[in-house]
Amino acid sequence: MSTTTPEQNKALVLEAFDTLFNKRDYATAERFWSNRYIQHSAHIAPGRDGLFDLIRTLPDTLRYENHLIVAEGDYVIAHGRFSGNGRPAAWIAADVVRFEDGKLAEHWDVLQDEATREQSVSGLPMFGNRFPD
Template sequence: MTNAAEVTNKALVLEAFDTLFNQRDYAAAERFWSPDYIQHSAHIAPGRDGLFNLIKTLPPTLRYEPGVIVAEGDYVIVHGRFSGHGRPVAWIAADILRIEDGVLAEHWDVLQDEATEAESQSGLPMFGNRFPR
């Protein structure tokens, strides 16, 4: 795959995540997720509907902030922060997505509660350049 395709895939993931998680525009989000979407996350029900239905149950304060994003071939990995989901601390996520025919076809993730400065053994924040308040 060319570098241009990888740039396109990264932009697709960022627009898809913003549309679903921040804008909560489910009709528009359907164009980004394959109807045959494969979900590997243990905490999300199967398919596109499983993901959309989960997001519908979360508070309207849910926000997603992307950080580092890399692409290789049909795969994109984005390091981001989910906040406002109703839990005491934000989640830091590494989302791995496989792109097929211009849509998100498959997903894996790794989630971790965001550490405070007092909890950080390294003394560095897990996301961005500052610790959560």
């Protein structure tokens, strides 16, 4: 049974992502992620510790910015950009999060490198209305 609304879940995802990825405030981030967190990403070790440990290994320049967020029931999908990740290109991500008891309980993602203007066959950016600098 849900303890939060879809609107609350969207706000919680944005605050959780900002707290962990942008602020690197691990103690506060623990309040957002369930201690029974299930990780489905092929890029991240299991559980909340797997996610937090991965973020600790990434450059301090890592930043998450959100472009679109939608929610239905206990599920949220966030379309965002992870830049400053130490890779040649930012990652554009669709993160799917399931909530349980008001916390992020389960996660799936779809990731791809952000295309430049020259790489984009459509001629359109993958994130927002601008290409990466």
